[in-house]
Structure formats: structure tokens, C-alpha cells
Amino acid sequence: MSERTRRIPEATVARLPVYLRSLLGLAEDDKAATISSERLAELAGVNAAKVRKDLSYLGSYGTRGVGYDVEYLLFQMSRELGLTHDWPVVIVGVGNLGQALANYGGFTDRGFPIAALVDADPAKVGEMVHGIAVRHIDDLPAIADGAGIAIGIIATPAGAAQEVADRLVAAGITSILNFAPALVTVPAETSLRKVDLAVELQILSFYQQQRAGPRAGVTVARTS
């Protein structure tokens, strides 16, 4: 791996947070200063070769015959992931899901404090959720700019998702996490990830169905 090779595969990027989580969870009980790829693999639920290859993209931070220095690895991974500072986020849509996410402490704890809540419904503006006053979505540019927000979360109904995405982009937000069950498109220079909770369940349903025995109790007139 030459000195400036910085093209980290997407699959690897998706695993780095898992390694990070594993290492953080480790610190408590067993304070070993060093960890082997094998052990880290076990903690993260992947295979050891993958761990080594993934970490090698960050640089040669391990010591042969010994393993990786836990503290140093944590530091390097945090730096690479951009987690050396907090990233304030704005949640758009203060319905059930939006409020849920706002109250869920998991974001703030891990470096993503909820800096603002916005909604399109004037009736909701001014409401306090999780100690934050809901503001109107028209103020988005000012809010994002003022608080230095780079990440937006879409928690609206499907119908509003695309328009909200457009407004987020217009407000200068360059990373979007979409919870609405709808396709949204953004400019190439904006990052977009989506989480559709119902889709996850439907995938489980498929395998469940599969196990229950193909075409149990279903009679279909197949021509061929």
C-alpha cells in the first residue's frame, strides 16, 4: 500500500464504525494495550483477514507478531471517520418518527447532537421536543448556516421526502439520512443514505416465508 493510497472501498467504510464500536466496548473490561486482528474480528463479527485488509487501508498501524495498539487505532479510526469533533444534525419532520429520533439518545451520545428540529406544519412550530423548540422549515438555510449543520435527517411522510431533500441541499447540507419510504435523488456531491424500516421487515418476511415451506397453502394457476 503506497503512502498516499486513500481510496477506501465503500464496504470497508461501512465496517469501520463497527470496529470502532467494538474497540470502545472493549476498553472497559480488558485493558490490554494491544489487540490482534483475530480478536477484533471476533468482536465485530467478521473474519480476521477482512479486518487486516480493512485496517491496512488506513495505513500500517499494526505491529507484526503483536497486534494493533488499541488507543492508537481508536485515534486513527476516529480521525479517518471524522469523529474527532461533533456533527450537529437537523431532523426534518416532527411526527412520530421524528420525535422518536429526537428523544433517542443514541445520536447525541455518539457525536451527533440534535441541533435543530424543523417541520412544515405551522401548528407544530414552537412545540418543545427533547428540549428543543421546533422551527419552521422555511428557516432551514438560516438554521443550518448558524449552527454549522452539515447533516440532515428526513423523517417525514414519503410524499414530502423529495421536496425536503431539495430544501436541505439548497440550505447547504451535504449529507442526508432518509427514513422516509420513498426514493429521493440528490446532486452527486451530496451523500445520501437511506433506512427503510418496513423494508427490513419485508426482507425478514421473505426468508421466514421461505422457511415455512414454499407455496404453503397458496394455490396459484401457473401456466408453464
Added chain:
Amino acid sequence: MSERTRRIPEATVARLPVYLRSLLGLAEDDKAATISSERLAELAGVNAAKVRKDLSYLGSYGTRGVGYDVEYLLFQMSRELGLTHDWPVVIVGVGNLGQALANYGGFTDRGFPIAALVDADPAKVGEMVHGIAVRHIDDLPAIADGAGIAIGIIATPAGAAQEVADRLVAAGITSILNFAPALVTVPAETSLRKVDLAVELQILSFYQQQRAGPRAGVTVARTS
């Protein structure tokens, strides 16, 4: 594709719900009886060849020169995904996230009604959430059995996740969706999917960081 080829790739399975969603969203406005792979691809945000290949795994349900019959396709996809009937689910953990998920209508709407809520904390047992009384996790086997629940959702803190998973499996639940930020392992015959909201944000953070210019404002003593 021979008659009984039923090995649907995982990547395809993950896209079927998206196609389904696209077709359902379509029904309203443009009631065309038929749809081309090209148009469906556009709606689902993928490419047309992929749509055709994915759908071909279900069987030859299209008509050359015409497209796919929307109604028939909906029926076949629903059948394949096991969505011809509802799948009641149990949510374990009635903290912020658990309550949030219970109140979020998105599950029930799409065929996954919340049939039960359980928690390990006796103080929470009896509470009403979303019109459902919280029960104790010790009752899980009886609850699952009584309501015919096959899918469980873990919405507990990370520390409890593995034990909850074990209990779900012991109660006869064979599909698990894990929201806790922890690795859980289950027997091979149990399906497991995980959603870690913070990990999604961390991935976004990586690309955000990347764009902001590598090592902006970070001074690291690199030896090599």
C-alpha cells in the same frame, strides 16, 4: 431459468420490497395496466437490466414488447415476499427507541402490526404504549406462542441485546431485527438483520470529512 430455480440472490431480495413500494405508489395516479422495466427502474432508482434480471428470478411474468402486468406483478411479488398476510411482531425494550417504533405507524401500515411489547423492567410492565400493555419479558414464550409471532425487534440498550436475542430464539421466534448497537449472534436457522442508526451517521461523517479536504486542521505526528 429452469422451472424450479428458486435461489434468489440476497441482493435481489433486498430490492424486491423497493419495487413493491414503487408499484404501490404508482397505482394512484397512472393506472396503466402495464409497466416496462425501464419505467420501474426509474421509479425504484436502479437500472433497467437489473430490474429485468431481478424479476426473472420470480418467473417469466412479463410480456415481450409490452411490459409487466402491474396487478399480476404486485400479486406475485407479495406472494414471494410472504406479504399475503400480516406478520405480527413483538418489540423488546420500551425505552425511547422502543416506544418510538411502537408509535411509528409505518410498520402496521405495511403488514407488520405490533402485537406485543415487552420489557425486563418490572416498573414498565403494565404501562400502556400505543394502546398496548407492556408485558414482562419472562412471558415471551407464552406471548409469542399465543399470538403466533415470528418476528421480534430488539430495541434495548446494547448490553442487553444478546440476552434478549437468546430469549427470542428460545421463545420460538425465527426472525430478528436488531436496533441495538451491539453484535448479536443467533443460530443459523434464525434470520437476523441489524440497523444501527449511529453507524449510518458515522458513514455519512466519513464522506463529509473526505470532502472537507483530507487532514484539514488536524496535525498528526506520523513516524513514517
Added chain:
DNA sequence: CTGTGCTTGTGAACGTGAACACGTGCGCCC
């Protein structure tokens, strides 16, 4: 200072999924 053992780093093989291109077959028009 040399040998030994252990774990990393990585080239190469492998497998899976994506993209392509075109043959195939159906409907429609004349």
C-alpha cells in the same frame, strides 16, 4: 547478537453481483 514464534500486510484466487448486448417472442398493423 542470533534464532524462533507470532501476527501483520498483501498478492492472487475465487465468488458474487452489476452491466451489457442481443437473441427471443409477443402484439399489433396492414
Added chain:
DNA sequence: GGGCGCACGTGTTCACGTTCACAAGCACAG
């Protein structure tokens, strides 16, 4: 009833990610 055009179905090619296997190299012991 024949020909034409269109969109599906699919064999093939290609790219990506995973896995394997082993050489490289560090620490430590003697």
C-alpha cells in the same frame, strides 16, 4: 396472415469484494 417493432429474458463480460495463504518483519529469549 405476414412482417415489423418493441421490450423481455438471459448468456456473457466486467468490476468489486471476500477469502486464502504466505512472505515479511517485529519482539523477545537465550
